[in-house]
Amino acid sequence: MATDKLLHHDVFLPLDTLSKCGIKDSNCQRNLIKSALQRIGKTGIPELNIPPIDPIQIQDVSVVILNLVNITLIDGVVKGIKDCEFTKFELDIEKGRGSQELQCDVTIKGHYHVVATSPEIGALLGGSEIVGDGNGKVKIDKLQLAFYYPVHVFKKDDGEIYIECDYNKTAEKFDILGKVTFDADNLYIGKEDVSKSVVIYLNDNWKFLMKTFGKVFIDKATEFYNRFEKNFFDSVPAKHYISDDLSPYLNFYQSLVETLAEKGATDIGVEKIDPMELKDVHVSILDLLNLTLAEGNVVGVQTCTIKSFKNDLENRNAKLKVFCKHLEIQGNYQVDLISSLLNIQGIGDKVHGAGHAKVIIDKIEARIDFPYVLEKQDNDVYLKIQKDLTYSFKVLGKATFVADNLIDGDTKASNDVIQYLNDHWKLILDTFGKVFFDKTIEYVQLFTSKVFDKVPTKYYIIEDLSAYVK
The missing domain is CATH 3.15.10.30 (TULIP domain)
Structure with a gap:
């Protein structure tokens, strides 16, 4: 302070x-x-x-x-x-x-x-x-x-x-x-x-x-x-x-996040990302878990702060560290789950639910590596984000789960499952978190590609990158 x-x-x-x-x-x-x-x-x-x-x-x-x-x-x-x-x-x-x-x-x-x-x-x-x-x-x-x-x-x-x-x-x-x-x-x-x-x-x-x-x-x-x-x-x-x-010198990437979160960039085909619309998101873990988010959104991108951004031109790799104070993922869901995964007694062998759910994550930090290539188009250089992004994440606060109609309308059983999820949120994220964050990274890759495919590097990198184009 x-x-x-x-x-x-x-x-x-x-x-x-x-x-x-x-x-x-x-x-x-x-x-x-x-x-x-x-x-x-x-x-x-x-x-x-x-x-x-x-x-x-x-x-x-x-x-x-x-x-x-x-x-x-x-x-x-x-x-x-x-x-x-x-x-x-x-x-x-x-x-x-x-x-x-x-x-x-x-x-x-x-x-x-x-x-x-x-x-x-x-x-x-x-x-x-x-x-x-x-x-x-x-x-x-x-x-x-x-x-x-x-x-x-x-x-x-x-x-x-x-x-x-x-x-x-x-x-x-x-x-x-x-x-x-x-x-x-x-x-x-x-x-x-x-x-x-x-x-x-x-x-x-x-x-x-x-x-x-x-x-x-x-x-x-x-x-x-x-x-x-x-x-x-x-x-x-x-x-x-x-x-x-120093307002004009605010980190380009931070300014980019704030601008896109608030109003998007319709001139290059990017809608605003807070809330970020989600549709037909499907996650599956073997035959143990099948989850579909038919339609929903992510709220809170505007609370995210770019803590550092390092661009390694020689190796064509950018490293991003971002901290988000509060994110909410919500929408209409359908889930089938083998109950033994949750170690809860009295809810049957399988859990089926369909309704509205929300996951609230407070204070999450992520590090993302963006491999890229440089291409020249019409005398301008563009940064092309590749698909194989690597990342790590850490929840510094906590995760909270909310859902209705989780077990075919059985209120007590649904509440027991939600209570278990909230009591063991760290275990849940350790067990299932990667598949969900893998899906999130897919959206990050699509979103960043949309932006950098349309914006020449001269608008956010001082050096002339022509010499780096192969």
Whole structure:
């Protein structure tokens, strides 16, 4: 929850006093993120779920290197993040791209455990395995990092516009302009304490070690920085730090869903999709279940939010993550079901019903992969969605079933079945959910194909895709 003024201990952070930057003012953006790091570095903002970032408290963080070295920082801290200097920070909303280049002095220390097995250990120290459990420290002077990632804006249920970056990004490149210094105690080969010898070796060969294994550690450190960015950008509406109106830059795909949900696009033959009409939908599981929805609809598409959209042009695949707050599927149904599937006594061997039914699903998240090909028609490039969509779904809220006349008018038996379905909705979705969602994905494929078959890519992808057409 974002509030205009936040108070935590001795730190007063009015969000309205954050510097506001234009979408093209990269110098202002650079100073903004630097200021945000410094102002919340030591205390965080609990009200926005932003923990302190200097020091960052870490526990049970493990790194494995080539199956030879397994290091776990059991309890420790990372210092220096709030004083990172940004040489570049850009959020290019128009092109949907972000970039950062920064330099930091970082210290990581704490209680560690390590097991290292390698022939090189024997050559250097006379044994094949090092075991350590003690206190360690790594100090990195002048660590340079560069990130490049997709950026988009989206609207939350609170009506505010937010900026979202790629929070799984890793450093595209890194360099160390200073040096790396190691320190550790309680390192043993057998019963011999080799801490001093190991530390000397590490400090004498830090350049080789960081060049060979450094990215593993840098990626782990980047996870903590990404966490800060996610908490900040996901919690603070863009109006508090961006002076431009971002409405025109709302995610194309989110805008598409909202427009089609509300009124459709009759000029390209797409009717509105909220409610989405369903007719003669048939689902069958072997000889155990036969369900037909003669006519009905899906209500609630307008509650769906595009959480992320990543387009991999090289592999012709787009990944969509969508969250729907509330969906209702309803209509006139006919069903035949082997009762043993439900494990309910006293309703006979078979269940037959015909009437009106509704399924309500609260808070569902889906991830869908869209394979596609690119085709050129009349000098325009079009994205053609293929039929083999893959997906996964997760119900974060619950599912509720309602139906009348489920067992040929036997009210008590019908109520018993409905009660069972609602008490065991997770089991029902695990057992039967896939066939229903497979059918849903067929509608998604048909709907997206209708749109993208008619709309050239130049209207929603900045790059000229002509070079990608085979």
